[in-house]
Amino acid sequence: MLIREVMHLNPISISPETSLSDTYNLMNDNNIRHLPIIKNDLLVGIVSDRDVRLATSKFAKTSYEPGTMISEIMSHPVETTRPSEPIEVAIQTMRQFKIGCLPVLDDYKLVGIVTVANLLDAMLLMTGVHYPSGRLDVRLKDRAGEIAKLTKLIADRNINIHSILSYPDANGKLRVVFRVSTMEIRPLAKAICNADFEVLWPIQASCVE
Amino acid sequence: MCRVIYNPKYSMYNLGELHPFSPRRVEMLIELLKEWNVYKEPIEPNAINPVELEAIHDSKYIDAIEQVSSGAVLNGIDIFGLGNSDNPISLGMAEGARYQVGGTVLGAKLLIENKAKKVLQLGGGFHHAHHNLASGFCLYNDLSMAITEMVNHGWHVAYLDIDVHHGDGVQEMFYSNGNVMTISIHESGEYLFPGKGWLHELGQGSGRSLKLNIPLEPFSEGDSYFEVLEKVVKPALSWFKPDALVVQAGADAHFADPLADNLLTTHDYEKIFRQIIDYADKSCNGKVLFTLGGGYSSTATPRIWALLYLILNNLEMPEYLPENWKNHWEQILGKTIPNTLHDKLPAYEIIPRRDEILKINKDVIRRLMDSVSQYWI
Numbered sequence: 325m326l327i328r329e330v331m332h333l334n335p336i337s338i339s340p341e342t343s344l345s346d347t348y349n350l351m352n353d354n355n356i357r358h359l360p361i362i363k364n365d366l367l368v369g370i371v372s373d374r375d376v377r378l379a380t381s382k383f384a385k386t387s388y389e390p391g392t393m394i395s396e397i398m399s400h401p402v403e404t405t406r407p408s409e410p411i412e413v414a415i416q417t418m419r420q421f422k423i424g425c426l427p428v429l430d431d432y433k434l435v436g437i438v439t440v441a442n443l444l445d446a447m448l449l450m451t452g453v454h455y456p457s458g459r460l461d462v463r464l465k466d467r468a469g470e471i472a473k474l475t476k477l478i479a480d481r482n483i484n485i486h487s488i489l490s491y492p493d494a495n496g497k498l499r500v501v502f503r504v505s506t507m508e509i510r511p512l513a514k515a516i517c518n519a520d521f522e523v524l525w526p527i528q529a530s531c532v533e
Numbered sequence: 534m535c536r537v538i539y540n541p542k543y544s545m546y547n548l549g550e551l552h553p554f555s556p557r558r559v560e561m562l563i564e565l566l567k568e569w570n571v572y573k574e575p576i577e578p579n580a581i582n583p584v585e586l587e588a589i590h591d592s593k594y595i596d597a598i599e600q601v602s603s604g605a606v607l608n609g610i611d612i613f614g615l616g617n618s619d620n621p622i623s624l625g626m627a628e629g630a631r632y633q634v635g636g637t638v639l640g641a642k643l644l645i646e647n648k649a650k651k652v653l654q655l656g657g658g659f660h661h662a663h664h665n666l667a668s669g670f671c672l673y674n675d676l677s678m679a680i681t682e683m684v685n686h687g688w689h690v691a692y693l694d695i696d697v698h699h700g701d702g703v704q705e706m707f708y709s710n711g712n713v714m715t716i717s718i719h720e721s722g723e724y725l726f727p728g729k730g731w732l733h734e735l736g737q738g739s740g741r742s743l744k745l746n747i748p749l750e751p752f753s754e755g756d757s758y759f760e761v762l763e764k765v766v767k768p769a770l771s772w773f774k775p776d777a778l779v780v781q782a783g784a785d786a787h788f789a790d791p792l793a794d795n796l797l798t799t800h801d802y803e804k805i806f807r808q809i810i811d812y813a814d815k816s817c818n819g820k821v822l823f824t825l826g827g828g829y830s831s832t833a834t835p836r837i838w839a840l841l842y843l844i845l846n847n848l849e850m851p852e853y854l855p856e857n858w859k860n861h862w863e864q865i866l867g868k869t870i871p872n873t874l875h876d877k878l879p880a881y882e883i884i885p886r887r888d889e890i891l892k893i894n895k896d897v898i899r900r901l902m903d904s905v906s907q908y909w910i
Contacts, residue, residue, distance in 0.1 A: 452728075453722075455728075456661060456663075456666070456668040456669060456701060456726065456727035456728065456729070457726065457728050458725060458726035458727075458728065459723070459724060459725075481618055482617050482618040483617060483618050484611070484617055503728065505614070505617060505619060505668070506617075506618055507553075507669050507670060507698065507726045507792055508553065508618070508792060509725075509726065509792075510791060510792060511791070525724060526724065526794070
């Protein structure tokens with residue numbers, strides 16, 4: 325997934341001369357936490373709601389007046405991303421610098437902004453929960469052909485797979501979570517189990533009739 | 534007095550011999566009631582017209598269903614959720630579905646016109662049908678059609694869904710509607726289809742705090758259900774004060790159900806049905822419309838719905854199932870049917886995680902009530 329698929333388009337921005345109080349009000353009115361600062365069409369800084377609150381706090385070493393220009397307290401240079409960057413790279417950048425957003429630049433021009441909230445939404449989309457479906461959780465040997473064998477079993481039953489999410493598990497195995505469009509997940513799980521796959525969910529109940 | 538709605542044409546909604554949503558379940562029920570001499574002639578509904586379905590469904594979606602159901606071969610119907618293992622195409626399925634929608638809508642009309650207080654529709658309950666998507670064995674959403682009928686009459690309607698799967702289609706159609714409260718008690722979407730029905734799905738706009746979801750842990754038992762009824766459903770109905778209650782009485786939370794994990798017994802179902810009727814008597818002058826729904830254990834489902842029928846009609850409860858009926862259906866199903874109406878107790882082995890499951894479910898109830906109590910003033 326690429327940044328262009330998850331970013332906010334045409335973000336609100338301010339000039340370096342904007343006062344602290346105007347910046348604060350703009351954030352409040354629009355329910356946002358970050359504002360890029362633009363001068364002559366170029367990104368020159370960024371400010372978060374935390375920066376503004378700290379700058380005016382009585383606890384701060386230097387407490388600024390509400391009329392101070394934002395250029396006095398803005399962060400620069402700014403960590404950025406581009407529309408064609410994969411989101412996993414952007415996530416690592418944000419984690420490394422401990423920041424909550426990245427302005428998106430295309431040929432030096434600000435075209436968007438991506439925040440932690442956008443990336444959480446992207447993650448949610450990848451889990452496939454937005455489509456009516458059941459969850460099949462399996463542990464696979466991490467080698468060629470395993471997923472192919474498993475998906476063929478599902479396909480042979482005319483069941484559609486909405487999403488496949490995988491992550492490394494203990495002992496070099498692969499944990500794979502499928503979201504499948506069926507109410508009959510238990511018979512499916514049984515068939516997969518019989519084909520020697522390790523099914524973690526649904527578990528078989530020990531009920532007597 | 535309870536009015537019963539049924540049309541033999543409901544059986545046209547047949548998705549194949551091996552499909553779990555089998556018309557046989559209701560046929561078994563009706564034969565059982567006849568054998569006991571308690572079956573009264575039902576009111577036979579007409580099929581709803583495809584055009585009327587446009588009140589809740591996309592016209593292109595309706596058109597596709599009607600065409601493939603009469604044998605046409607269409608490309609690209611998978612975007613409507615048609616032609617897969619859950620929702621295969623079978624001839625006549627659209628007509629069968631429209632008869633069942635007609636039945637549930639007729640139930641709504643009987644309540645509106647004050648011709649009945651309690652109605653049992655021996656079909657319907659297609660809560661997974663969406664605006665333009667077939668899913669979970671459902672094509673046309675009869676429940677939403679009936680609720681819409683009542684809302685158009687100026688009513689406030691409460692919808693209670695005890696099917697083990699979340700009632701996603703109904704919730705979605707009324708998500709921002711302030712006239713409709715939806716309550717769904719189901720096995721958590723963390724584990725079960727359709728993967729929705731979380732605590733935070735509380736409704737939007739004027740529908741906020743009117744959409745309630747109680748996602749229970751897999752292997753939840755009767756005690757958790759009773760607690761949900763007492764601590765969520767009862768206060769919700771007494772606060773909302775609906776004009777009528779619509780109940781989707783799916784029977785798939787039974788311990789023998791092959792598609793899900795919860796562990797209700799017939800004894801639990803009896804208690805739940807009586808409780809719901811009591812709430813209806815107290816909160817909406819007894820006006821209640823029950824539909825059927827899921828329920829895929831062929832030996833348990835007819836017994837659960839027989840209980841519902843007997844309770845709604847104030848009939849005595851025969852303890853033993855008629856030999857004739859039992860032998861006849863055992864031959865057809867190739868399965869042993871218990872000889873009593875109720876399950877023998879203990880019905881299943883003790884669940885090792887029992888205490889933990891109870892604890893998690895109690896916490897779910899607390900979290901839901903914490904979320905909605907700020908709105909319910």
